[in-house]
Amino acid sequence: MVSGIQPSGELHLGNYFGAIRQHLELHERYESYFFIVNYHALTTIHDREALRRYTFEAALTYLALGFKPEKAALFVQSDVPEVTELAWIFYNLVPVSTLEKGVAYKDKVAQGLPANAGLFNYPVLQAADILIYGGTLVPVGADQKQNIEICRDIAQRFNRTFCPPDRSLFPIPEPLIREEVAVVPGIDGRKMSKSYGNTIGIFDEGKTLRKKVMSIVTDSTPLEAPKDPERCNVFALIKLFADEETRNRIAEAYRRGGYGYGDAKKELIRLIDEHFAEARERRRELLKHPDYVMDVLREGARKGRRRAQEMMEQVRDLVGLNYATYRSEAS
Template sequence: MRILTGLQPSGKLHIGNYFGAMEPAVHLQDQGEAFYFIADYHAMTTTGDAATLRGNIQDLAIDFLACGLDPEKATIFRQSDIPEVNELAWVLSTVCPMGLLERCHSYKDKVAKGFAANHALFAYPALMAADILLYDADLVPVGKDQKQHLEVTRDLAGKINDRYGEGTLVIPEAQIKEHTAVVPGLDGQKMSKSYNNTIPLTGGKKAIRKSIMRVVTDSTAVEDPKPTDGSTVIALYKLFADDEQMAQMIADHEAGGFGYGDFKQRVFDAYWEYFAEVRSKREELENNLDYVNGVIAQGAEKARQEASKVLDRVRHAVGLR
């Protein structure tokens, strides 16, 4: 089985990225041939500054390894090191109806948030389909926000196979874990790097505690019982807490007498402990950038070998050879 996923270097990695994509990726690297990449072409749809992009790419490479992706098990690479992906995106675009892209929520959400409605943002799902199809991926671990893009990918692969022959492209499946499908951000909407509502995966204790204290809650008085349904604090705590801690949290909500500050402090404490190892690995790697960049360079070589096989197959099938 071949597994593939990518994350954009569009800002500091957050706990939504971790639970939606990174943790499943770490788990799956033992289950098959894994390909994990830094989606730097994609990040250009929202990051227009070269120095920022360069820094984010370096940071994400460090995070990949700090989170436990293992270059002995997985091919870890950067999207733009395999520019052939653009050629496959072009081929896919030739079978991609405009309406398919027009219906994509992610594009509409980003434009609604004020990002420029440029062609790259619009065509993002076609490039993402190429990312996946270029490596014959069978399984793609992602958050729920990517469900629709995976459907587009399957749709485009099916259209290519119908037109140019079965087996031209492998049709992938998404893997979306129910309990971590959409991690809410500080404002209760989907946590996103580009929405300024994140709890970063790593960072200073004071700054992260401060951001967790910003989680939006209602105005129930300290002494009164607090609602648990739809509560962002509860949803976040669930990511870290065991069953007993969770039961206690719910009981304390229902009893009243505890303020939201107290509950948020519990979220912070659980968060801080949960990511202790990632933090310390990250510090180590920050002082060993040659190693990190060596991993990415080696990954590019391996990824390119696979990519060129698939692209060659596609070129023949469509009549470009």
């Protein structure tokens, strides 16, 4: 199993429910490689210190939330530079028309992100991320489904183009999509996204958390009037944290009337605090030991790079890039 997280800013509840929680649930069940995709982050971040800080924070977040480095590899994408070599080989197999149809690319440009070549070619580097470790299972959000289809197509093209008829190098990966996780709403009602500036951070607490939650957009229904919980952004977030009994209790209070959005927001703050209490404590302890975090990343990179180098030896041989080896054998 392989997956990555982009360190393009503060990790938020959308990242947690859309990806991180699933990674934490699965990383002990499979041989797994998880990486912080700082090459991908260069599509939007051109500040050295910010990129370094966000990369460290991403690692810190995974460990604080319960990632067990003895069970799976956690590392930084750029510590395995072979992935960019594989991406270049893939670039020569992918029609431009395939990338021009990219929904994620179009969406990000529509959000105002610069239409640079890195963003355009993002799915090809993502395919290299997956295939260089022999990935067969890729946990992703529904918005990444097209990118996994491109990855599958690249694997098939490589196998057809360079491999003998009786042998394939790359397995065809399958996406693991958790359909029941709806889009996590941000404080303005749109999808929670760093691009929109509408996020609630995973480790927000105290006044910061309260300010963000209390600013969640709601309608103007009076306090005493019944309300439809399924049309409320606050309740959409409550459902992600609350158990069934709590969800039903709060939903009934909405429908009964006399229950204000301010009451619901206070419930949400309580639920967030309870859910992340232990993780916040672990994060505070980890901050006292940054060398431990770096050791985890170094060890994860060692495992990942060993796997990547083994794969690239086969790729170079099949493509014809092991020229020195060929000359030695020929002589």
